[in-house]
Amino acid sequence: MATARILSGMRPTGKLHLGHYTGALENWVAQQNQCSADGNRAYDTYFLIADYHTLTTSLSTDDVYAHSLDMLVDWLAAGIDPEKSPMFRQSQVKQHAELFLLFSMLITSARLERNPTLKEQVRDLHMDSMSYGHLGYPVLQSADILLYKANVVPVGEDQIPHVEITREIARKFNNHFPHPLYGNVFAEPEPKITKFARLAGLDGKAKMSKSLGNTIFLSDPPDEVLRKMRTAVTDTQKVRKNDAGRPEVCTVFSYHKRFSTPEQCEEIAAGCQSGALGCVDCKKQCAANISAELAPLLERRTYYEARMDEVKNILFEGEAKARTVAEQTMQEVRTAMKLGEANCSATFFNTSCS
Template sequence: MSTQRILSGMRPTGKLHLGHYTGALENWIAQQNLLHPDGSRAYETCFLIADYHSLTTSLDTSSLYAHSIDMLVDWLAAGVDPEKSLVFRQSQVKEHAELFLLFSMLITTARLERNPTLKEQVRDLNMDSLVYGHLGYPVLQAADILLYKGNVVPVGEDQIPHVEITREIARKFNSHYQHPELGDVFPEPAPKITKFARLVGLDGKAKMSKSLGNTILLSDAPEEVMAKMRPAVTDTQKVRRNDPGRPEVCLVYSYHQKFTGESQLVEIETGCRSGALGCVDCKKMCAANISAELAPILERRKHYEAQPELVKEILYEGESKARKIAGETMKEVREAMSLGESNA
């Protein structure tokens, strides 16, 4: 059976939180380990540290490498297996920039300005002005995906417009340029929506974000998880312990739905609605269940933190493999476009 290639990535912002775990990492690892009935791998997985993309919102690069390593350690601790998955930094594969330049000739500024995800980012970040790199973010993302001929892109719903731009660019390139032997150079990748794409932050007002201080980190010890859970917002109508609650509007219960087993979840819902379960005890159970989920991740994190040279070796080896794939793709691109050597 055929193996499809997946490419996904994250901006390097340092240590990751539960929102990253439920919105991306769990899905990545499941796809990495998914097998066909015949035992062959369903997906060839490539995971990108998107350090070029981080420059679209901040020009400060002083912590970029340290943040990249911290994020990679969390990937490895969560279960990304370098024997199965390619991990690499975008900036260390120069073909990303070359393909981005070529793709920028295939799309209009008007099309990029209509991108709803861009409009949301400008609004959410209170941006006074828009740099060209941010406007062209989806074009660089298209280069990231198509450089490795990704067939599937795991994304949250807010990223679907970016994937559609990637598909448009692939179609336009293929319609203008054909490789003399291969025909179409690029596939049209399909978005794969992740479950639990967004996990609301502890303040209940937005998705988890370290800048908002409403996160639980994958590296948090049980006592840190409990301390962060204590002030988490709950049902505003459940003021006293015996007041009946509404689990469907409670932030903590939404966490239970992710991290608590089915039998205990039923008990928690029943206890909350009847007033038998107070919010303090509910939070303690939730924190304990989250910490139980994080326990093996913490253990693996200690392993990699104790071996920084191993982490660097994994990264450098992944980048070497990525450069080989990217070089082969760009050779096909140049041949299709008749760039470089004369065909005479």
């Protein structure tokens, strides 16, 4: 059975929080380590630090490198293995920009404007206008995916429109530019619907966000996790310990469902509903369970933070591996499009093709 290939990525925003962990990172580790029935890896996994993508919403680049390293340390702490999974910055593999430019010729602005995810971003960010780069960021995502011949894309249901754009671009490229030796350059990637565990913020908002200050970071020690958990929103009708509570509307209980055992959750729900369990004790137990799961991550983070030269070397080696794969793809693209040395016209610039 052929090994499928996955590319996943995140924008470099610095240290990661529990929302990143349950929403994506732990799934990445599982995919990296998953084996097929024959004992081989089920997926080749590539992980992208999407620093170009940060420019679609902010032109400030002062902290991008530091944030990239912080995020990389969290990836390593969570269990991403550089021997199995190259990790690299988008900006350091120039083939991303080249393929993005070529793909931009294969899709209309009207098609991009119909992207429902883009419409939601414009609404949520209260944008009066957008740059060409922001409008075209699904095209850059398509280049990210297809540059590594990824044929499986793990996404939540809200991201399916992006995968469909990638499939359309791959199909159009293959139809217009068949390779002279083997036809299609790109496979049309299939979405792999993943039921990401979305965690609400400590304030009960829809999601954790550093900008809202409602996060627990993967790097938070137990005392900080407990301090933050004490501020978490609970059932507003449960004012005192003996009041009957409603676990189904409690933010803390939503964390219990992810970080506590089923038996613990059953006991906590019963104690909350009867009034036997107060919110203070409930939060203490939740914080302890979160810290227990984060303990090995903290240990690995401490190791890597003391060895930042090793972290940087992991990044540079991942980028070298990525460039090798990316350049092979681009050679196929240039051959299919009849671009490059063997096909260039020297007369236009009055220079040699060699």
